[in-house]
Amino acid sequence: MMETVVVLFTRDLRVRDHPALAGACAGARRVVPLFVLDPAIRPYGRAAFLAESLADLRRSLRERGGDLVVREGDTVTETMRLVRQVGAQAVHVSEDVSAFAQRRQRRLAEECERERTAFLTFPGVTVVPPGLLRPSGGGDHYRVFTPYWRVWAERERRRLLDAPGKIVLPEGLDAGSLPASQKGLLPGGERAGRERMTAWLRRYGDDYAEGRDDLAGDRTSRLGPYLRFGCLSPLELESLAHNEEFVRQLCWRDFFHQVTLAFPGITRDDYRPRGQRWRDDEQAVRAWKEGRTGVPIVDAGMRQLLAEGWMHNRARLLTASFLVRRLGVDWRVGAEHFFSLLLDGDVADNYGNWQWVAGTGNDTRPNRVVNPLAQAKRFDPRGEYVRRYVPELRAVQNGRIHRPWRLSGVDGYSAPLVPVE
Missing domain, CATH: 1.25.40.80 (Serine Threonine Protein Phosphatase 5, Tetratricopeptide repeat)
Incomplete structure (x- = not known):
């Protein structure tokens, strides 16, 4: 049995069914759970959710006799600094897939080898x-x-693995400070989840x-x-x-x-290049981001994103399709906007889905076009979703909401940027 293992938490902020943590607790006398606030990782609109999740994780670890050690700086540098401080024989981490995560894992493996420390990756993401x-x-x-x-x-x-019953930290270790608590759009943490x-x-x-x-x-x-x-x-x-x-x-x-x-370049490179020529239209992009396209179902989705940091799955599909198919704007513009606002903004899901919609990804029908009017009639037949997020249209009768080319006379509501019939 090892004496001490450091478990680096990244985006696996729980104690139940956590293979890296369970493996450390089963194979070492002392376990040091670590989270590094790395300035290279921008939380965007997810800072409050992250702060609550870390606070909840610390509570769960303390209930088991341990704690969450928090450091700030480059993840690899701070992890190895802690390894040397506590004399750890191994570092455990949940394997991840983004380009950033893969680079981090390679660097950790190299540094651990240099320090003659075992480096093990585990499933769980x-x-x-x-x-x-x-x-x-x-x-x-x-x-x-x-x-x-x-x-x-x-x-x-x-x-499936149970949460560890007991966690023992090295004595005298400064746990560090959590990020300041904030009121989020959705409560974070394992308990809330x-x-x-x-x-x-x-x-x-x-x-x-x-x-x-x-x-x-x-x-x-x-x-x-x-x-x-x-x-x-x-x-x-x-x-x-x-x-x-x-x-x-x-x-x-x-x-x-x-x-x-x-394909870790999924955030910037076409998975399947199609030779598209994208339009550079700042005004159209701004209107799309602000929910002012003049197409009610698209505007409702974009305003839900701004208000809640979340968007209904069906609305994600039709708003993304509108940007790339109707406005002809590069999928990367939309993907970055979604990623910056979505509480569930995940590299693989976000960019994979955007490339699917744009025809540059894994869709077997790369020329697929989603008609926003047909989508509205099918999935919001009474216009309730539209009126919930587009207050200018709350007085408009149900049927007219799905005929946006006839809504230009509604006070405060724009005509469609492009034809959508």
Whole structure:
């Protein structure tokens, strides 16, 4: 048994089903849970959620006799400084897939080797580890979702892990200060995530497929932020979910993670270059970001994002399609905007989905165009979602909301930027 192990938390802020933490507690007498506030990682609008999640993690660790050690600076530098301070024999970390995370893991491995310290990575960010499934015909990852889904659904899962019963810290170690607490749009942390998960599964879990696209009904889980920060185990969530369509969404998340592991340039480079020529239209982009396109369903989605740091899944699809297909704007512009505001802004999911919509990613129909009017008529038939987020239209009758070219006379509401029939 080792004497001391450092467990570096990144976006796995929980104690239940945490393989890196469980492995350390099983294999070492003393365990040092660490989180580094790295200035290279901009929290954007997620700072409050992160602060609450860290505070909740510290409470959970203290309940077990440990603590969350918090440092500020470059993650690798601060981790190795702590390794030397406590005389750790190993560093544990949950494996991640973004370009930044992969660089961090390589640097940690090199520094640990230099210090003769073991460096181990563990699963836990996804249901199935991103690099585990490979196409039988060759290649390092699946490029199309359906074949991946078939293999993923049949893959045997690892065992769910309990939270450690006891954690022992080295004596005299300064735990450091957490970020200042803030009031967020959604409460962060494992406790809040588990409460939401339990309540949503009880209420909507069985009929998710029937209600997930109802824009006004808002029956989606809103568990994305808790998965993004690892406050919930995606494997545990999958084990509790009985609706295949919901499980399929977790598979989509895993799919984009394995794509990102193989193609870490997903945030800036076309996964499948199509030779598109994008328009540079600052006024149109500003109108889209502010929810002033003159297309009610698009404006409602964009204003929900601004107000809540979240957007209904169906609205994400149609607002993204409007930007790249109708306005002809580079997908990277929209992806950066979403990433900067979404509480569940995750590199793999956000950029993978944007490239899918733009036709540069994993969509097998790269020329797909989503009609916002057809979407509105189907998923917001009474205009309730539109009126909720576009107050200028609250007095407009239901049917007219889906005919935006006839709304130019409504006080305070703009004509459509482009034809949408």
